[in-house]
Amino acid sequence: MSLVIRFKNFLDETGNIARFTGRFFSVGIKPRYEHKEFFNQCYIIGYRSLPLVGLTAFIMGLVLTMQLRPSLVDYGVESQLPVMVGLAIVREIGPVITALIFAGKIGSSIGAELGSMKVTEQIDAMTVSGIKPFKYLVATRVLATTLMLPLLTILGDAISLFGAYLGVNIRSVTSFDLFFLQVFKSLDFSDVLPAITKTLFFGFAVGIVGCYKGFNSTKGTQGVGISANSAVVLSSVLIFIIDLLAVQITELLGLN
Amino acid sequence: MGNQKVNNIKLGAFVLSGLVLMIFAFFIIGRNNNIFGNDFKLKVRFSNLNGLTKGNNVLFSGLQAGTVKEIELINDSTIEVTMQINSKVKSFINKNAVAAVGTEGLMGNKVVNISPVKGMSQKVAEGDLLQAKNMANMDEIIEKLAQTNNNVASISEVLKGTVLRIDSSAILKLINDESIGISLKSSLENIYKMTSNANKMTIGLNHLVNDIKKGKGTAGLLLTDTLVAGTLKDAVVQIRAASVNANSMTLQLNKMVKDLSHDLSNGKGPINTLLKDxxxxxxxxxxxxxxxxxxxxxxxxxxxxxxxxxxxxxxxxxxxxxxxxxxxxxxxxxxx
CATH class of the missing domain: 1.20.5 (Single alpha-helices involved in coiled-coils or other helix-helix interfaces)
Structure with missing residues (x-):
């Protein structure tokens, strides 16, 4: 494949995803809503991801604290460790790590699930039986990921900060009150709101990419694997691109 | 559908906990920024803010009392800072309190320090203008410090020379010489002995004087005996009379010598013959x-x-x- 063809394919793919997204906004948002399936997906996507997100967030908070500590000690500002860790977790580490874990777990499962449904012609069967597959399968999942990822991020941040508190207490002693006060004294709405807003986009990106890859899966069982894999890869890359855009936009708005 | 209901409950708990955490965090941050506080404002005018910005903390006697709400340039040398003050603290701030721009720690954020001033005063009211105290900023301090450093350097240079001279001087050698110390010690001992002797002597003299006063001994007798004094007086009178006689005698002698010399010079009398013939x-x-x-x-x-x-x-x-x-x-x- 020459570079031109690859570039054309890339553009084709991008266009298809854009169309798919447009279809979500045109079809998915209109009634009637599939409440039951939406809550079911929320349970699967949100609640079932919490242990994994919680574990990674806890470890991340603890490790980040212990890694930052020596350089802060070098500068003699060890007391500012909670401030630094708190800001890092709330502004960047929490949302991105949570979104990446989320992409790994949910993006792949959505891609594989929808892909196998597509391959086994279940989606076609749904169309025949009068259920709109896009509404039932895609809209519910995308909405669920979009709304669940911010919640997971907030919970993950909390667990991460607790891990950071333990991390501070490994080498020195800080009361929980002081740690809490220090973290929240440094935090402002300009730290929290952009961070939570961008997780909405992360969640949306994970959901839409997973659904698109699954929905357009081909070539039998092999295609299911490919669509699951590419869903994770693409959504992870998109998370970083959105993160980059988010930081630029907050900078432009003067919220940084 | 039992399983479905359990799942929904779990989901509800999950969503609720997330939302509660988010609202809690927002509330804490909002409280830190005094968003939900009352609208009690105080104003102060500075000539230099030293980098104070909107949102910086206001401390009353070191206690977190609010935040800087607004900064407005009034003219080229006056900047008005509007501060939002906590309701708990506002009732303790007097009208004569002084506000100054300070720094959290050495390099930290800028803060407005409101400090109470001794003396009776009314409590502040909404929108009151507090007195400003302009603090020396870091640059000025460093400038002063540089001057001080120069002074210290020159002083230490002079001091160095002085110390070197002292080090090479004879006095230090004298001080260092142990034998001098020893001889000094012995001479001090001698002085001590001397003084003790002098003491004894004075005691003896004292006794002696006492004895003399009481009229004991020859000197005592001499001094105290009134008869002797009378005799002495007589003697003095006689001596005086004798001296008067002697005076007259010398006068006569003088006259005689004059006569003699006159005779001699004129060639009269036997003496002249004796001497000149x-x-x-x-x-x-x-x-x-x-x-x-x-x-x-x-x-x-x-x-x-x-x-x-x-x-x-x-x-x-x-x-x-x-x-x-x-x-x-x-x-x-x-x-x-």
Whole structure:
């Protein structure tokens, strides 16, 4: 494949995803809503991801604290460790790590699930039986990921900060009150709101990419694997691109 | 559908906990920023903010009391800072309180420090303008410090020279010399002995003086005896009379000498003849020679007479009388 063809394919793919997204906004948002399936997906996507997100967030908070500590000690500002860790977790580490874990777990499962449904012609069967597959399968999942990822991020941040508190207490002693006060004294709405807003986009990106890859899966069982894999890869890359855009936009708005 | 319901409950708990955490965080941050607080505002005008910005903390006696709400440039040398003050703290701030721009720690954020001033005053009201105290900023301090440093450097340079000179001076050698110390010690000991002796001496003198006062001893007698004093007085009177006599005598002598000298110079009287007549002097000298010769011859005759047996007895008798006279004289002196 020459570079031109690859570039054309890339553009084709991008266009298809854009169309798919447009279809979500045109079809998915209109009634009637599939409440039951939406809550079911929320349970699967949100609640079932919490242990994994919680574990990674806890470890991340603890490790980040212990890694930052020596350089802060070098500068003699060890007391500012909670401030630094708190800001890092709330502004960047929490949302991105949570979104990446989320992409790994949910993006792949959505891609594989929808892909196998597509391959086994279940989606076609749904169309025949009068259920709109896009509404039932895609809209519910995308909405669920979009709304669940911010919640997971907030919970993950909390667990991460607790891990950071333990991390501070490994080498020195800080009361929980002081740690809490220090973290929240440094935090402002300009730290929290952009961070939570961008997780909405992360969640949306994970959901839409997973659904698109699954929905357009081909070539039998092999295609299911490919669509699951590419869903994770693409959504992870998109998370970083959105993160980059988010930081630029907050900078432009003067919220940084 | 039991399983579905359990799942929904779990989901509800999950969503609720997330939302509660989010609202809690927002509330804490909002409280830190005084968003939900009351709208009590105080103002202060500074000439220099040193980098104070909107949202910086306001401390009252070091206690978190609010935040900087607004900063407005009024003219080229006045900046008005509007501060939002906590409801808990506002009732403690007096109208005469002083506000100053400070720094959290050495390099931290800027803060507005409101400090109370002694003395009675009313409590602040909404929108009151507090007095501003302009603090020295870091640059000024560093500038001052640089001057001080220069001064210290020059002083230390001078001090160095002085110390070097002292180090090489003789006084230090003297101080370092151990023998001097030892001799100093011994001389000090001597001084100590001396002073103790002097002490003893003064005590003795004291006794002596006391004795004299009481009239003991010769000196005492001498000083205290009134009879002696009377005699002394008489003696002095007599001495005075004698001196008066002596005076008159010397006057007379003087007169006599004058007369004599007058006679001498005028060539009158026998003395003049005696002194001035050279012929007579020759004669006299001649006569004297003859006399000497005559006495020599007489001497020889007398010696011859002594040895003559007729006169020997008489001369012996003379000698014996002379010896007895001497012995008596000796006896008299010994008895005295």
């Amino acid at each position: 050279s012929l007579m002097a020759k004669n006299i000298s001649f006569t004297m020679e003859n006399l000497q010769k005559g006495t020599d011859g007489f001497n020889q005759n007398m010696e011859a007479l002594k040895h003559n047996f007729l006169f020997r007895g008489y001369f012996r008798k003379l000698e014996r009388q002379k010896k007895e006279q001497q012995a008596e004289l000796l006896k008299a002196t010994q008895q005295r």
